[in-house]
Amino acid sequence: MNIAAAPNDMSDIIEADRTHVWHHLLQHKSLETVDPKIMVEGKGMRLWDATGKEHLDAVSGGVWTVNVGYGRESIADAVRDQLVKLNYFANSAGSIPGALFSERLISKMPGMSRVYLTNSGTEANEKAFKLVRQIAHKRYGGKKHKILFRERDYHGSSITAISAGGQPERNAQYGPYTPGFVEVPHCCEYRAQWDVENYGERAADAIEEVILREGPDTVGALCLEPVTAGGGVITPPEGYWQRVQEICRKYEILLHIDEVVCGVGRTGKWFGYQHYGIEPDFVTMAKGVASGYAAIACMVTTERVFDLFKDDAGDPLNHFRDISTFGGCTAGPAAALENMRIIEDEGLLDNTTAMGERLVSNLHVLMEKHQAIGDVRGKGLFCGAELVADRATKEPVAEKLVQAVVGDCASQGVIIGATNRSLPGLNNTLCLSPALIATSDDIDQITDAIDGALTRVFG
Numbered sequence: 001m002n003i004a005a006a007p008n009d010m011s012d013i014i015e016a017d018r019t020h021v022w023h024h025l026l027q028h029k030s031l032e033t034v035d036p037k038i039m040v041e042g043k044g045m046r047l048w049d050a051t052g053k054e055h056l057d058a059v060s061g062g063v064w065t066v067n068v069g070y071g072r073e074s075i076a077d078a079v080r081d082q083l084v085k086l087n088y089f090a091n092s093a094g095s096i097p098g099a100l101f102s103e104r105l106i107s108k109m110p111g112m113s114r115v116y117l118t119n120s121g122t123e124a125n126e127k128a129f130k131l132v133r134q135i136a137h138k139r140y141g142g143k144k145h146k147i148l149f150r151e152r153d154y155h156g157s158s159i160t161a162i163s164a165g166g167q168p169e170r171n172a173q174y175g176p177y178t179p180g181f182v183e184v185p186h187c188c189e190y191r192a193q194w195d196v197e198n199y200g201e202r203a204a205d206a207i208e209e210v211i212l213r214e215g216p217d218t219v220g221a222l223c224l225e226p227v228t229a230g231g232g233v234i235t236p237p238e239g240y241w242q243r244v245q246e247i248c249r250k251y252e253i254l255l256h257i258d259e260v261v262c263g264v265g266r267t268g269k270w271f272g273y274q275h276y277g278i279e280p281d282f283v284t285m286a287k288g289v290a291s292g293y294a295a296i297a298c299m300v301t302t303e304r305v306f307d308l309f310k311d312d313a314g315d316p317l318n319h320f321r322d323i324s325t326f327g328g329c330t331a332g333p334a335a336a337l338e339n340m341r342i343i344e345d346e347g348l349l350d351n352t353t354a355m356g357e358r359l360v361s362n363l364h365v366l367m368e369k370h371q372a373i374g375d376v377r378g379k380g381l382f383c384g385a386e387l388v389a390d391r392a393t394k395e396p397v398a399e400k401l402v403q404a405v406v407g408d409c410a411s412q413g414v415i416i417g418a419t420n421r422s423l424p425g426l427n428n429t430l431c432l433s434p435a436l437i438a439t440s441d442d443i444d445q446i447t448d449a450i451d452g453a454l455t456r457v458f459g
């Protein structure tokens, strides 16, 4: 496939970008000597940039979003048809795609019943935080308002979302933070904090210790990622989730699962939490909901929570007094509905499980060959390889070497990711999250590229 415009035609675009665009996460000094990367076209797993170079995308749009792959005309058609019919009305009223998508989504989430539409993962999480605070006011005189979050987890970019964020390098210099958010320890067994047999239960017990320290009557909710994503692809150890659920029930703490990354197929089930048999009170999701074909995110909750906000219609403050303007855009649910249809009709959950196993197994083979790989973790098509300078001490490799591996893969035409400005000294995990349509050949191409890169960078 060829991009529509020849590389020479792109100089104006590159100049406009260099002069006026402020890129996300980027230290812009680098663009004084190299051109900004501009992506032009995508099809399936592949992308073409402004120089005409082809890339195999092993990170689904950089940040684990394009779950069904690029160039899906049926989603574009669904969005177009909906936009010419009705593009927008505030979500205080309903829409046809909003109703149909909510119904289809809930059919995949036993125990849940209500969908609140919004437009970013940050915002979806913020909705759940607001509900927890309002429930505290309604039922506990404001006291049970604290929200627990976990070291190494991430829940978004706003000041309140970083207040619930366990990644110091994302948070530094943006304080003062929103009060009432309290950190619990991470559960990464490779970076063990306790020397015990039943690590999962021990890590969950650490949450209970925080609850007891803070006072259970002050803690309203616990917010966790099912698999910690940007904090290092941390799959929960055996026994962890079961104990977390018990603790939440014991102290009447609402369980908020942030599925912004894991949701809608990424781990081989519709939702990451569904691997662990847990019953959340809130589930938030964003990236894969419409695979980036439209901006849509959701906060989903139970009828039990929903009822609390309509049990006294005479009180003008009883309901959820919240709105997201773009939560009324119909393009989002129209795209999301078609996105779900594709995942079902193409059997992408099963493919994710099979290709995820292949990816992890290939990474284990690389681990035998390359001492630099200290640990391999993953669930479905969300995998990570932690790079270390010394396997015995687990000393992380220098960040510039991680970036050299990413850069080497890029020069081979394979885009991989790495933990980025997350934890001081621990931005050392390669991240892989190819689209759910990945084939065995794609997976092998990705791990072959990493093999070559590790050989060149570490010898």
Ligand SMILES: Cc1ncc(COP(=O)(O)O)c(C=O)c1O
Binding pocket: 063, 119, 120, 121, 122, 123, 125, 154, 155, 156, 157, 225, 229, 230, 258, 259, 260, 261, 286, 287
């Ligand atoms: C687990 C998790 N939650 C929330 C967010 C925030 O989502 P958004 O960037 O759409 O606000 C992210 C973004 O990477 C995420 O990884």
